[in-house]
Ligand code: OSB
């Protein structure tokens with residue numbers, strides 16, 4: 001398989017409501033979309049790098065530049081296989097969100113050429129996956145409770161609250177109190193705390209959350225191990241886990257007992273599967289994280305979440321949780337679950353009209 005043409009779109013999708021985390025505030029969601037064409041199929045990959053380098057050092061402008069100037073030239077002229085793309089791109093350090101986008105587009109084209117779905121290719125065993133929802137930091141506890149009530153009415157199986165210093169004990173306590181002990185609850189700090197906050201974070205234990213995600217800095221593995229030993233709430237890592245190697249290090253150190261797998265963050269779906277396999281061999285539960293993906297990225301995440309080790313509810317929510325209008329046909333949930341696409345490759349295409357309406361810049365690469 002050879003790439004005969006590539007097109008890179010910079011897209012801006014208006015969010016239905018602003019999404020606030022400990023690291024920033026988004027009103028419009030920026031994303032990249034790579035379309036490659038080979039002799040026998042088209043493939044799509046979403047670049048999940050955010051507009052600004054606040055979640056990690058990666059950001060969309062940089063990742064699109066890396067895709068265009070550094071990644072595609074390395075694979076452009078040659079015979080390709082998705083399984084060896086990571087090796088082909090190995091000389092470029094980091095930029096995993098860019099690499100994931102390229103590898104996914106190649107994998108999608110390869111699978112469409114063969115007629116196999118991404119879920120089948122990865123070893124998926126589920127037709128539907130359990131959905132959770134990530135709730136941003138709100139202006140008041142009252143608004144938070146209303147929003148959570150709405151998501152529970154929509155059927156979401158677990159609630160994840162974004163927290164930060166000053167918005168932690170109170171919202172978690174209020175949600176626990178209002179919705180009761182059966183609510184499956186977790187919190188995500190996006191690295192907003194220091195190890196010296198340990199006594200404060202321990203006060204979350206009484207609320208019996210199923211996990212606390214990424215309380216400390218991404219390179220603070222020893223601190224996470226110390227926190228994990230001192231808290232009853234399981235620690236989950238997101239930002240820290242950039243590869244299967246990082247996952248093994250974290251597990252050996254006892255820095256976490258749960259892992260959130262995000263394909264963009266780890267360089268693609270094949271590395272994601274390696275982390276899944278590693279966690280399974282350790283008896284560690286995983287779930288699929290989200291980056292407010294459009295339908296293109298969400299379709300691929302559904303395939304990943306269909307693997308057997310994804311035993312916890314995922315940050316995979318319906319289109320209407322994010323967008324008035326998606327780049328694809330809308331994704332919906334029923335009984336808290338979302339169907340895994342079954343068509344070839346990622347199993348869905350962008351709607352050309354939506355793509356035209358939301359694309360702010362396109363470059364044609366060859
Ligand atoms: O830390 O999980 C995170 C969104 C953007 C960046 C980081 C995170 C998130 C989310 C949203 O929590 C999850 C989703 O896509 O629904």
Ligand code: MG
Nearest residue numbers: 188213214238
């Ligand atoms: Mg997170």
